[in-house]
Amino acid sequence: LNSADVEPVSASTAHVLGEVCREKQEAAIPLVRLFLHYGKIVPFLSAIASAEVNRTLDPNTIFRGNSLTSKCIDETMKLAGMHYLQVTLKPIIDEICEEHKPCEIDPVKLKESENLETNRENLRHYVDQIFTVITKSGVSCPTVMCDIFFALRESAAKRFQVDLDVRYTAVSSFIFLRFFAPAILSPNLFHLRPHHPDPQTSRTLTLISKTIQTLGSLAKSKSASFKESYMAAFYDYFNDQKYADAVKNFLDLISSSGRWDQKSIETPIMLKEGFMIKRAQGRKRFGMKNFKKRWFRLTNHEFTYHKNKGNTKGDHPLCSIPIENILAVERLEEESFKMKNMFQVIHTEKPLYVQANNCVEANEWIEILSRVSRCNQGRLNSYHPSAYLCGNWLCCKATSETQPGCKPCTATMPANIQLDIDCDREIERIFSLFVSNAHKLQKLEEACASIAVYQGPQKEQDDYSHFTIQDPRVTFKTINQIRDISEQLREHHEKFQKKRSTSAKYGSEDNPIVGMVS
Numbered sequence: 001l002n003s004a005d006v007e008p009v010s011a012s013t014a015h016v017l018g019e020v021c022r023e024k025q026e027a028a029i030p031l032v033r034l035f036l037h038y039g040k041i042v043p044f045l046s047a048i049a050s051a052e053v054n055r056t057l058d059p060n061t062i063f064r065g066n067s068l069t070s071k072c073i074d075e076t077m078k079l080a081g082m083h084y085l086q087v088t089l090k091p092i093i094d095e096i097c098e099e100h101k102p103c104e105i106d107p108v109k110l111k112e113s114e115n116l117e118t119n120r121e122n123l124r125h126y127v128d129q130i131f132t133v134i135t136k137s138g139v140s141c142p143t144v145m146c147d148i149f150f151a152l153r154e155s156a157a158k159r160f161q162v163d164l165d166v167r168y169t170a171v172s173s174f175i176f177l178r179f180f181a182p183a184i185l186s187p188n189l190f191h192l193r194p195h196h197p198d199p200q201t202s203r204t205l206t207l208i209s210k211t212i213q214t215l216g217s218l219a220k221s222k223s224a225s226f227k228e229s230y231m232a233a234f235y236d237y238f239n240d241q242k243y244a245d246a247v248k249n250f251l252d253l254i255s256s257s258g259r260w261d262q263k264s265i266e267t268p269i270m271l272k273e274g275f276m277i278k279r280a281q282g283r284k285r286f287g288m289k290n291f292k293k294r295w296f297r298l299t300n301h302e303f304t305y306h307k308n309k310g311n312t313k314g315d316h317p318l319c320s321i322p323i324e325n326i327l328a329v330e331r332l333e334e335e336s337f338k339m340k341n342m343f344q345v346i347h348t349e350k351p352l353y354v355q356a357n358n359c360v361e362a363n364e365w366i367e368i369l370s371r372v373s374r375c376n377q378g379r380l381n382s383y384h385p386s387a388y389l390c391g392n393w394l395c396c397k398a399t400s401e402t403q404p405g406c407k408p409c410t411a412t413m414p415a416n417i418q419l420d421i422d423c424d425r426e427i428e429r430i431f432s433l434f435v436s437n438a439h440k441l442q443k444l445e446e447a448c449a450s451i452a453v454y455q456g457p458q459k460e461q462d463d464y465s466h467f468t469i470q471d472p473r474v475t476f477k478t479i480n481q482i483r484d485i486s487e488q489l490r491e492h493h494e495k496f497q498k499k500r501s502t503s504a505k506y507g508s509e510d511n512p513i514v515g516m517v518s
Contacts, residue, residue, distance in 0.1 A: 001034065001035070001038055001040055003015065003044055003047070004040060004043035004044040004046070004047045005043075006474070006478075007471075007474075008051065008470040008471050008474070009047040009048055009050075009051050010051060010468045010469065010470045010471070010475065011470065011471050011474035011475040011477075011478050012478065013478055013481075013482060014027075014031050014044065014048075015048060015068065015468075016441075016444065016475065016478055016479060016482065017031065017430060017433060017434065018031075018067075018068030019068075019440075019444060019467055019468065020433075020434070020437040020440040020441050020444060021433055021437060022437075022440075024066055024067065024068050024070075024071040025071050025075075026433060027068060027071075027430075027433060028068065028071035028072045028074070028075045029075055029429070030426040030427075030429040030430050030433075031044075031072060031430070032072050032075040032076050032079065033079070033421045033423075033426045034421070034423060034426050034427070034430075036076070036079060036080070036144075036421065037421045037423055041076060041144060041148075042144060042147045042148055042151065044072075045069070045072055045073060045076065045148050045151065046148070046151035046155075048068060048069045048072070049063075049069050049073075049148075049151060049152055049155055050151070050155040051470075052067055052069045053155040053156055053159045053170075054155075054159060055468075056159070059156070059159075059160040059163045059166045059169070060169075062156060062160075062166065062169065062170055062173065063152075063170060063173045063174065064173065070174075070178075073148060073174055073178075074174075074178050076144065076145070076148065077145060077174065077175075077178070077179050078190075080142045080144045080145055081141075081142055081145055081179060082190070082191065083142075084137070084140055084141060084142055084145075085179075085180075085183050085190055085191075085192060086191070086192070087137075087140060088133055088134060088137045088140065089130070089133070089134075089180070089183055089184065089187075089192055090192050091133075092126070092129050092130055092133060093184070093187050093192050093193060093205075094193075096126055096201065096204060096205065096208075097187075097193060097197055097201050100198075100200065100201060101122045101204075102114050102118075102119050102122065102200065103119050103122045103123040103126065103203070103204040103207060103208075104119050104200075104203060104204075105119055105120050105123060105207065105230050105231075105234050106228070106230050107230065109203075120234060123204070123207055123208070123211075123234070124234075124237055126204070126208055127208055127211045127212065127238070130184065130208060130212060131212060131215060131243070131246070134180055134212070134250070135246040135247060135249070135250040136250075137250075138249075138250050138253030138254050138269075138271075139253070139271055139368050139371045139372060140371070141253075141254040143374060143375070145175075145254070146254050146255065149171045149174070149175070149251075149254050149255035150255050152170045152171055152174070152255070153167045153168075153170055153171055153255040154167075155170070156169075156170035157170075165218060167255075168218055168247075168248055168251050169217070169218060171251050171254070171255050172216045172217055172218060172247070172251055173217075175216070175251070175254065176212065176213055176215075176216025176217065177213055177216070177217070180212060180216070181209045181210075181212055181213040181216075182209075184205055184208055184209040184212060185205055185206060185209040187205070207231075210231060211231075211234070211235065211238070214235065215238060215243055215247060216247055218244060218247060218248070249269045252269065253269055253300060268299035268300060268301045268302075269299055269300045270297070270298075270299055271298045271299060271300065271368055271372065272297075272298045272364070272365065272368050273295065273296060273297040273298065274295075274296060274357075274361070275293055275294070275295055275296070275309070275357070276293075276294065276296050276305075276354050276355060276356050276357065276361075276365075277291050277292065277293050277294070277354070277355040278291070278292060278294050278296075278305060278352065278353065278354050278355075279291050279337065279352075279353040279354075279355075280292065291337075291339075291355070294306060294307065294318065295307070295308060295309045296354070296365075297317075298365075298368065298369065298372070300323065300372060301322070301323060302320050302321060302322050302323060303320075303321045303323065303326070303345065303369065304317035304318075304319060304320045304321070305317060305318055305319050306318060319352070321345065321347050321352065323372050323373055323376070324373075324376055324377075325347045325348045325376075326345060326346070326347050326369065326372075326373035326376060327346045327347055327348070327373075327376065327378060327379055327380045328346040328379060328380040328383050328409050329343065329344070329345055329346070329366050329369040329370045329373065330343065330344055330346070330366075330383050330385065330409060330410060331343050331344075331362075331366065331385070332344045332353055332385070332386070332387065333385045333386045333394075333395070335386060335394060336353075336386045336387035336389070336394055337353070337387065339355055340355075340359075341355055341356045341357070341358060341359050341361070341362040342354065342355045342356075342362070343356070343362055343365065343366050344383075344387075345369060346380060346383060351387075351388075353387060379409075380405060380409055381405075381408065381409055382404055382405030382406065382407060382408050382409060383405035383407060383409050384396065384403075384405050384406060384407070385406075385407050388401050393406070395407070431486065431489055434482060434486050435486060435490075441479060441482065441483070443467075444467055444469075444475070444479060445476060445479045445480075447467050447469060447472075448469060448472040448473070448475045448476035448479065449472070449476060451469060451472040
């Protein structure tokens with residue numbers, strides 16, 4: 001669990017486990033579950049990702065291999081992002097499977113009853129729909145994924161300062177290539193559909209997945225990315241700068257909306273806008289003049305309202321609340337103003353009371369405002385569910401306007417995901433992996449000893465070349481600790497088994513008869 005704090009991280013126990021396992025996935029599954037449970041997944045992934053980036057020579061190959069970093073991030077996205085996939089992709093995937101429209105664009109595979117241009121239009125429509133829901137889903141991306149993407153972006157940008165696009169490709173290689181594209185291709189594996197789609201629908205999803213993957217890659221020569229000429233011709237429709245801009249805005253949002261500064265994104269990204277009614281502050285309790293219809297806009301920088309719709313030249317906001325100043329977003333009880341669908345934006349000044357057009361819209365505004373401000377410093381733990389009017393809070397009757405809240409804030413945005421993880425089982429898996437790969441652990445130990453003594457790898461050490469050893473002395477020490485602890489656990493297990501077999505009645509569940517055939 002302290003692997004993120006080990007210097008260098010390649011000498012940590014978690015990294016050593018990845019080195020000795022033949023399949024990195026075997027190590028990634030128990031490691032990710034344990035780190036998620038104890039809230040240490042982001043520091044660990046940040047550390048191993050930074051180390052991998054520093055070893056990468058070509059920015060075009062960043063995170064392209066099946067390394068421990070890639071497998072751990074894949075596993076984290078599967079666990080943390082399952083609900084995110086459900087709310088983002090499931091409705092459109094269900095629509096595609098149920099409509100069963102033909103989308104084959106390969107002239108060789110086209111059926112006689114099908115029209116090539118009609119199929120292209122069907123496919124184009126589906127790709128546009130999925131692309132739009134993905135690129136507009138940034139605020140729904142789980143916090144833990146945003147924090148990881150921020151770390152990836154920062155490490156890549158620092159390592160390859162000349163390549164300005166690497167901060168995007170480092171994130172897109174995971175969110176598009178390893179998350180959305182596989183989910184579209186095989187929705188049943190991501191619990192988006194109960195069964196594998198039929199052949200025609202499966203072919204449609206394959207074509208969509210290829211296109212979405214290429215759109216998200218931000219490749220400079222996208223048509224050349226396709227081996228098939230019919231795919232290159234189809235993709236010409238998407239060779240528009242608006243698609244690249246939408247992808248960059250999305251990547252900016254999901255890699256900058258964690259607990260770091262939102263304004264690291266230079267261009268504000270529009271998240272939501274619409275008409276609502278706001279209450280003038282400092283007025284009496286009732287009276288229609290106190291409530292005015294205004295055009296509200298939310299970006300990743302600020303929450304504002306304007307007198308008129310749109311953002312025409314010279315249309316300065318009547319009120320602007322920086323995102324970092326939002327301390328809580330909560331519902332407002334109806335008794336405050338005898339009005340439904342009201343919520344309050346609590347910030348560093350007086351609370352802003354707003355009425356949405358309906359309950360659905362109120363929920364949407366509360367959710368999105370809560371998401372963009374979820375990691376602000378100084379967020380409140382409690383709030384007043386009613387307004388401060390006529391010299392007191394209507395909810396608790398406190399007379400001081402600065403009186404701390406009387407009700408706990410709604411924990412709508414947990415900083416970490418909650419999973420039902422059996423830590424003992426995951427630790428047992430790790431122990432079993434070390435035991436079953438003891439011969440590789442021995443080779444790694446020999447490599448460390450040799451490098452430490454001879455100050456470099458020897459000719460006969462070809463078996464050691466695939467190991468990542470930055471500090472042989474620290475790594476050697478870690479391996480010895482792993483051996484000692486594994487041996488202690490094995491001895492305790494043997495003693496327990498021996499004690500149980502001698503104390504339990506022969507033939508019982510604890511001491512069964514082995515080898516007898518009835």
